[in-house]
Amino acid sequence: MKLFTFKPGGVHPDEMKITKDRPFVRMSVPAVVVVPLSQHIGAPNTPTVKVGDHVKIGQVIGSSTAFVSAPVHATVSGEVIAIEPRPHPLGKNVQAVVIKNDFKDEWFEPPQKRDLDSLTKEDILKIIKEKGIVGMGGATFPTAVKLSPPKGKTIETLIANGAECEPYLTTDYRTMLEFTDKVVDGFLVEMKASGAKQGFIAVEDNKRDAAEKLENRLKERGVKNVEVVLVKTKYPQGGEKQLIKAVIGKEVPAGGLPLDVGVVVQNVGTLKAITEAVLEDKPLIERGTTVSGTAIKNYGNYIIRIGTPVTHIIEQTGGLTKKLRKLIFGGPMMGLAQSTVEVPVIKGTSGILFFGEEALEMAPQDESPCIRCSRCVDHCPMGLMPLLIDHAWRRKDMKLAESLNATDCIECGVCSYVCPSKRHLTENIRSAKQAIIKQRKIEAAKQAAFEKLKALREKQEKEAAEKAKSASPSTEKGGKENG
Numbered sequence: 001m002k003l004f005t006f007k008p009g010g011v012h013p014d015e016m017k018i019t020k021d022r023p024f025v026r027m028s029v030p031a032v033v034v035v036p037l038s039q040h041i042g043a044p045n046t047p048t049v050k051v052g053d054h055v056k057i058g059q060v061i062g063s064s065t066a067f068v069s070a071p072v073h074a075t076v077s078g079e080v081i082a083i084e085p086r087p088h089p090l091g092k093n094v095q096a097v098v099i100k101n102d103f104k105d106e107w108f109e110p111p112q113k114r115d116l117d118s119l120t121k122e123d124i125l126k127i128i129k130e131k132g133i134v135g136m137g138g139a140t141f142p143t144a145v146k147l148s149p150p151k152g153k154t155i156e157t158l159i160a161n162g163a164e165c166e167p168y169l170t171t172d173y174r175t176m177l178e179f180t181d182k183v184v185d186g187f188l189v190e191m192k193a194s195g196a197k198q199g200f201i202a203v204e205d206n207k208r209d210a211a212e213k214l215e216n217r218l219k220e221r222g223v224k225n226v227e228v229v230l231v232k233t234k235y236p237q238g239g240e241k242q243l244i245k246a247v248i249g250k251e252v253p254a255g256g257l258p259l260d261v262g263v264v265v266q267n268v269g270t271l272k273a274i275t276e277a278v279l280e281d282k283p284l285i286e287r288g289t290t291v292s293g294t295a296i297k298n299y300g301n302y303i304i305r306i307g308t309p310v311t312h313i314i315e316q317t318g319g320l321t322k323k324l325r326k327l328i329f330g331g332p333m334m335g336l337a338q339s340t341v342e343v344p345v346i347k348g349t350s351g352i353l354f355f356g357e358e359a360l361e362m363a364p365q366d367e368s369p370c371i372r373c374s375r376c377v378d379h380c381p382m383g384l385m386p387l388l389i390d391h392a393w394r395r396k397d398m399k400l401a402e403s404l405n406a407t408d409c410i411e412c413g414v415c416s417y418v419c420p421s422k423r424h425l426t427e428n429i430r431s432a433k434q435a436i437i438k439q440r441k442i443e444a445a446k447q448a449a450f451e452k453l454k455a456l457r458e459k460q461e462k463e464a465a466e467k468a469k470s471a472s473p474s475t476e477k478g479g480k481e482n483g
């Protein structure tokens with residue numbers, strides 16, 4: 001197997017993959033699930049059920065007609081007891097459908113097996129959309145949209161992302177080991193749906209056993225155009241742009257997308273979900289999640305229903321071993337700190353990490369002045385100059401931040417991690433990015449309003465001219481008659 005990596009930048013944080021050898025355990029389903037209506041990047045869903053309705057597993061409970069969207073489904077059978085704003089892992093309260101479980105586990109439509117040969121590309125994309133599949137590595141971009149390139153773009157290469165470079169997380173590793181066939185099937189389904197000619201499954205070299213298992217399975221099944229490749233264990237090896245550069249040597253242009261170089265990258269957990277949706281007719285109602293950290297008793301990998309609150313997870317894993325000081329959804333580098341244990345598992349929850357006192361060391365510390373050591377520049381995987389973007393943000397000079405390509409930051413946290421002065425680089429660059437994007441939206445809205453006004457004026461002028469034109473012959477005629 002070939003070994004690749006990206007350059008420049010990256011770091012080697014302690015792996016802390018203490019759940020690596022713990023196979024998936026199916027977690028019991030809670031008495032009440034809280035299913036947020038928005039669990040993807042794109043237009044929010046509106047509820048398709050009302051309080052008092054009886055729902056069954058797999059029933060659509062929220063949807064949208066927007067192109068960039070993904071429906072959500074009931075994850076238990078039971079009664080809808082509320083539709084109201086509830087804490088969401090992304091930080092705000094978001095409209096959620098609250099279902100009281102009747103523990104009958106009744107399906108809305110019993111799933112039926114399908115054969116890939118009987119499906120067209122259009123069938124596959126339709127099913128992926130209907131089953132609510134989104135990127136499960138954490139990005140939550142609707143998968144059907146990712147596989148539908150705009151006019152003029154084609155998907156030539158698919159890359160399955162099995163890097164899982166964040167410390168602590170092992171759900172992708174266990175998925176590759178325990179659901180090898182589902183990962184392979186999902187890849188083949190995607191190849192058919194996208195028309196890609198070649199494919200790679202990229203696995204970090206600290207997971208060689210998973211890579212070998214996938215390689216053997218591809219050989220046994222006679223798959224020739226998909227290759228398993230090893231990528232060096234380095235953070236953020238699993239970043240889309242880093243993975244593309246490492247595996248096929250192509251650079252996604254600044255401000256661009258993988259599609260600009262003909263590539264789609266898909267997390268291995270998403271591939272498993274695609275198999276279950278397309279070949280087994282199951283919507284996305286559960287996912288594999290690593291439950292880990294220093295403050296949880298029975299850390300491990302669990303298959304958890306979407307909408308399961310953290311309180312239930314704590315209870316089912318034997319409770320906390322110490323006072324909880326930090327709760328993170330995702331990995332410690334890019335994950336999101338939570339302010340309440342009421343938040344539920346959503347489609348993008350790859351990990352839930354529990355930490356005690358020691359987490360205070362991980363929290364942003366008091367900053368010291370920048371000593372111009374350039375470590376942040378040397379390690380930035382996007383080739384940015386974090387210290388200068390940070391400086392621009394502090395001066396509120398967004399033009400300068402924009403010229404320094406702040407919007408290309410992937411928020412990987414590497415610059416903050418290596419900074420000896422503990423500067424809050426990632427935090428400030430994220431804020432600069434948001435400010436630039438907001439400004440761009442305002443400019444775009446202004447431009448759209450201007451264009452609208454211009455079009456209206458042109459229409460009025462045209463109408464006035466036509467009116468004058470239609471009036472003028474009769475005047476001329478009248479003139480002649482009068483003369």
Ligand code: SF4
Pocket residue numbers: 379380381382383384385386408409410411412413414415416425426429
């Ligand atoms: S957070 Fe952004 S600026 Fe900092 S190292 Fe990562 S990509 Fe570079």
Ligand code: SF4
Pocket residue numbers: 369370371372373374375376377386387418419420421422423425
């Ligand atoms: S790593 Fe920190 S101290 Fe060094 S140049 Fe960057 S911001 Fe300054």
